[in-house]
Amino acid sequence: MALLQVDNLTVEFAIPGGSVKALDNFSLRVDAGSYHGIIGESGSGKSIAMLAIMGLLPTTATITADQLALKGRSILDMSTTERRNTLYQDVSIIFQEPHNSLNPSFKIKSQIDETLKAHGYNNRKKRTQRTRELLSDVGLVHIDSILDSYPHQLTAGILQRIMIAIALACEPDLLIADEPTASLDPFEQGQITELLTTLVRERNMAMVLIAHDLRLMREQTDYVTIMYCGQIVESGSKNIIFEQAKHPYTHSILASEPSNWNIPFKSKVPSLKGATPSLQHLPVGCYLGPRCPYAEAHCVQAPEPIYEKEHMTRCHFAGSIKYDR
Amino acid sequence: MTVKCAISGSALAKKYDDHKGIFQNKQRSYWALADVSFTLMQGETLAILGEAGSGKSTLAKVLTGIENPTSGMLMINNQDVSSESDKNQIRRKRAIRMVFQDTLGSLNPSLSLGEILTEPLINLTKLDKQEQFNRVMEVIQLVGLKEEYLHRLPHTFSAGERQRIAIARALILDPVCIVADEPLSALETSVQSQIVNLMLRLQDELKLSYIIISHNLDVIKHMSDKVMVLSHGRVVEYGPTDKVLNDPKHPYTINLIQGEQAPLNTDGLDLDASVDYCVYRYRCSESEEICKTRKPMETVVDERLLSCHKFSGN
Numbered sequence: 105m106a107l108l109q110v111d112n113l114t115v116e117f118a119i120p121g122g123s124v125k126a127l128d129n130f131s132l133r134v135d136a137g138s139y140h141g142i143i144g145e146s147g148s149g150k151s152i153a154m155l156a157i158m159g160l161l162p163t164t165a166t167i168t169a170d171q172l173a174l175k176g177r178s179i180l181d182m183s184t185t186e187r188r189n190t191l192y193q194d195v196s197i198i199f200q201e202p203h204n205s206l207n208p209s210f211k212i213k214s215q216i217d218e219t220l221k222a223h224g225y226n227n228r229k230k231r232t233q234r235t236r237e238l239l240s241d242v243g244l245v246h247i248d249s250i251l252d253s254y255p256h257q258l259t260a261g262i263l264q265r266i267m268i269a270i271a272l273a274c275e276p277d278l279l280i281a282d283e284p285t286a287s288l289d290p291f292e293q294g295q296i297t298e299l300l301t302t303l304v305r306e307r308n309m310a311m312v313l314i315a316h317d318l319r320l321m322r323e324q325t326d327y328v329t330i331m332y333c334g335q336i337v338e339s340g341s342k343n344i345i346f347e348q349a350k351h352p353y354t355h356s357i358l359a360s361e362p363s364n365w366n367i368p369f370k371s372k373v374p375s376l377k378g379a380t381p382s383l384q385h386l387p388v389g390c391y392l393g394p395r396c397p398y399a400e401a402h403c404v405q406a407p408e409p410i411y412e413k414e415h416m417t418r419c420h421f422a423g424s425i426k427y428d429r
Numbered sequence: 430m431t432v433k434c435a436i437s438g439s440a441l442a443k444k445y446d447d448h449k450g451i452f453q454n455k456q457r458s459y460w461a462l463a464d465v466s467f468t469l470m471q472g473e474t475l476a477i478l479g480e481a482g483s484g485k486s487t488l489a490k491v492l493t494g495i496e497n498p499t500s501g502m503l504m505i506n507n508q509d510v511s512s513e514s515d516k517n518q519i520r521r522k523r524a525i526r527m528v529f530q531d532t533l534g535s536l537n538p539s540l541s542l543g544e545i546l547t548e549p550l551i552n553l554t555k556l557d558k559q560e561q562f563n564r565v566m567e568v569i570q571l572v573g574l575k576e577e578y579l580h581r582l583p584h585t586f587s588a589g590e591r592q593r594i595a596i597a598r599a600l601i602l603d604p605v606c607i608v609a610d611e612p613l614s615a616l617e618t619s620v621q622s623q624i625v626n627l628m629l630r631l632q633d634e635l636k637l638s639y640i641i642i643s644h645n646l647d648v649i650k651h652m653s654d655k656v657m658v659l660s661h662g663r664v665v666e667y668g669p670t671d672k673v674l675n676d677p678k679h680p681y682t683i684n685l686i687q688g689e690q691a692p693l694n695t696d697g698l699d700l701d702a703s704v705d706y707c708v709y710r711y712r713c714s715e716s717e718e719i720c721k722t723r724k725p726m727e728t729v730v731d732e733r734l735l736s737c738h739k740f741s742g743n
Contacts, residue, residue: 375623375625
């Protein structure tokens with residue numbers, strides 16, 4: 105049984121004069137201890153999918169799914185108390201902005217304490233001990249002064265480490281990290297991702313990482329999912345995605361990664377033309393159609409996902425396009 | 430064709446005064462920038478590398494006229510513009526323009542695209558309405574935006590389009606040089622390469638010079654001719670990109686490129702330009718007695734300028 109099984113998850117938002125599909129038939133299977141990466145531009149639905157799994161979407165969203173189950177129990181049918189006791193015990197999420205995730209008017213001490221209290225640590229002494237343990241696990245020093253500080257007194261790097269500590273407080277089986285390093289400065293980014301990976305591997309947790317950094321994905325993950333305009337365009341194991349990618353979009357983002365530019369100095373860099381369409385004005389048929397260099401007349405019909413063992417591609421010409429690498 | 434010198438700075442320095450105490454009576458100065466010299470030819474790109482707090486943004490502020498240098502000389506097209514007179518300020522603001530990292534934060538949310546682009550023309554030129562309109566249209570097409578976007582507000586554009594607007598605003602006064610402070614790091618990978626292509630095309634067409642502040646070494650390798658590495662406001666290594674990035678010599682540059690930088694610690698560090706020592710001595714694994722007592726001389730080693738005792742022959 106998979107730890108998390110998501111089949112055809114669709115999220116729609118009501119807007120004046122209709123609705124907009126932020127997520128279109130999203131599927132994901134996370135086994136215990138596996139490491140997943142999700143790549144996609146902003147608006148591609150990657151965060152929406154994670155929020156839907158955690159039940160954090162606003163009530164204006166309509167969520168439908170063939171299956172959305174954690175350890176075999178359906179998440180959508182859970183009551184709030186059930187959610188707190190099962191879902192939030194087993195799954196933790198880290199967001200992009202540590203400043204916005206912590207309450208500005210409480211000290212760090214009480215914010216970690218609050219989480220532990222809500223999840224059954226009733227002895228105050230044990231809570232204090234556990235708090236210190238968690239902070240040293242995430243590589244922080246000067247714990248006393250950190251515990252006594254307010255969020256605005258600490259740097260983003262330290263705050264993100266505290267967020268990771270809070271996420272680990274209940275020893276979850278699955279950790280979701282939604283661009284955990286986007287708001288940090290580049291030298292801290294490396295340290296935080298390294299920390300996350302070691303913690304996850306050490307504790308044998310499963311991880312879903314949303315990030316833009318392709319190098320990181322190549323080094324750390326086991327499975328990669330590529331999203332575009334609310335749909336999964338390609339997913340599979342890391343080796344398949346990075347070496348035998350079949351979808352033109354996957355190929356284009358791999359080619360546009362600066363470390364893959366094998367071209368003369370100051371010459372034109374490979375890139376997709378145009379911009380990502382807004383979800384309200386999606387093109388007919390294949391969403392990539394107008395931007396795709398390989399598009400043909402046939403692409404005005406929406407492509408169905410093609411499965412080849414664990415490798416999924418959503419393109420009419422998957423496999424028949426020859427890419428020069 | 431002879432290549433003109435676009436910008437040159439010699440011994441640029443910027444001091445900030447920090448006032449402390451209840452009555453703000455305890456004064457402490459901090460040299461954010463000391464002894465920075467460089468020359469930038471027309472059509473050339475200079476990349477500035479350094480960790481947070483190394484003075485990259487201060488240098489950008491001094492160049493673009495947001496701050497005045499405490500000492501040193503800044504020349505634009507072989508004309509001295511370092512004094513604080515209004516005429517020089519305007520010259521600097523017209524010749525060196527800036528593009529920022531945060532695409533939404535750098536555009537006024539209540540002005541439309543047309544108003545954003547017209548503002549520099551109203552403030553810094555004497556063009557009439559029709560000429561302003563023509564110039565705006567010209568620049569909009571140059572950066573690959575469409576005319577019908579003219580009345581849209583910044584939040585209705587995508588991040589990539591907003592960065593194009595920021596570049597258009599920088600271009601509208603026909604500058605000599607554009608200073609770009611992390612122009613790509615807030616953008617997605619596919620948009621990044623579009624902006625890189627745009628910047629390269631504009632450089633080729635308009636013979637623009639760029640000063641790029643970036644952490645992305647691959648982008649720097651592709652775009653810039655020279656690299657300047659800053660630490661605590663001092664130049665530690667300055668030379669051609671392929672030399673500095675492929676074969677770094679200064680211990681600070683080596684650590685920076687390998688990403689193994691010890692965290693910045695300014696405790697006990699008196700950041701005064703007049704004090705004689707190497708600014709990197711506390712964190713340097715190879716530091717010796719001389720690094721604590723004498724400022725390293727700038728030496729030319731393998732086509733680059735280095736300031737480190739290891740190479741200065743002392």
